[in-house]
Amino acid sequence: MSTTDASQMSLDTYTFPHSRLRRRLTSPDRTPLVLIACGSFSPITFLHLRMFEMAADYARFNTQFEVVGAYLSCVGDAYKKTGLVKAEHRVNMCSLAVQGSSWIGVDPWEALHEEYLETAKVLDHFNREINENLGGVR
Template identity: 65%
Template sequence: MDSLAASSSSAASSSSSPPPPPFTDPPNYAFPHHRLRRTLRNPDKQPIVLVACGSFSPVTFLHLRMFEMAVDYVRQNTDFEIVGGYLSPVSDQYKKPGLLSAHHRVNMCTLAAEQTSTWLMVDPWEAFQSYQRTAVVLDHFDHEINTCLGGVATADGVRKPVRPMLLAGSDLIATMGEPGVWSEPDLEHILGRYGVLTVERAGADMDQAIDSLARWRHNIHLIHQLIQNDVSSTKVRLFLRRGLSVRYLLPAPVVDYIEENGLYKDDGPTTSASSGAVTAEREKAAEREKGKVAP
């Protein structure tokens, strides 16, 4: 049993109250688990949850489609069993053009998950606090599901720890393969401890990226798009600024929400996450905290 399974199994089997979480939670936070499947269908499978971290500004059909592609891949190519899927919108303190406040982004993700899916959930833990590194976000899911909830059970009652796995586009993996962008400890934590399911995207050089991440190749699962979809939040925002329709690029409830709230008419400072803006010095510190090693 690897270190993740060993530590999670020990926590899951403990009958005493879980220790205080080593994390800071946003005010009034409760971990969403209403769609988390608590019983394995196949006791021989390793239970996993898919965690997609990103801006989701706005969430698109491709973001949601990635989860369905992952389901097909896992069923056909692995010994995993998916027991849940989460969108984890990034904090306001990660400023970039087009990043609306976490309030709007979480609302849009929730509409998309609750009204178009039967198994996806939105975890606002990352969104409503200071910037959290991806490695820490995955630790948070590990803690909530395995320590607090006790993992999942087989049909005969045997408890098993759940492994969080990052779900991402191949452009993210490409950045992981670039020297000096991600810290080595974070790469070891994300790719070595948890693993990633990555969906190919046009323009990302996956061969070169995976070659540079060869030591974790066993934990990097590349999912090919059988039907190419290059819809992106950036393109959607451009359409909206030009007054063009984005229906059938986004879930209908998300389109309605954007129109009702007059969002994305301008990607300037007023629509970036100004309410959570940080100074240049603090932003650089947040970037370094995320795992980038350049000062």
């Protein structure tokens, strides 16, 4: 799978990445669930990815949720953490880390903002994109 160069992205050209999001449930008695991890990811590690696997396993065996996808969302450059690598590089690192995954993606939307976004605003973005713009998961 190819990765997109984050240095070429902007909010003006942004489109929500949904190619790895399953749009249909395999078990109609379950509720769809999208896992989202917001963070610095400077750098992304194997354990960040394991977190998704563990959450998906928990949901599968202990809940009525069905995981239909997962996203990494890198905080933007306005988050003034010491030693933080530029957002475009962190988005690229995350994209490389998940390039072999069929269900984990990277959404650059948060990282493309010049201002810091609270996590609740990022989650609202995912809700709007998945449930309103794409029509949800059935």
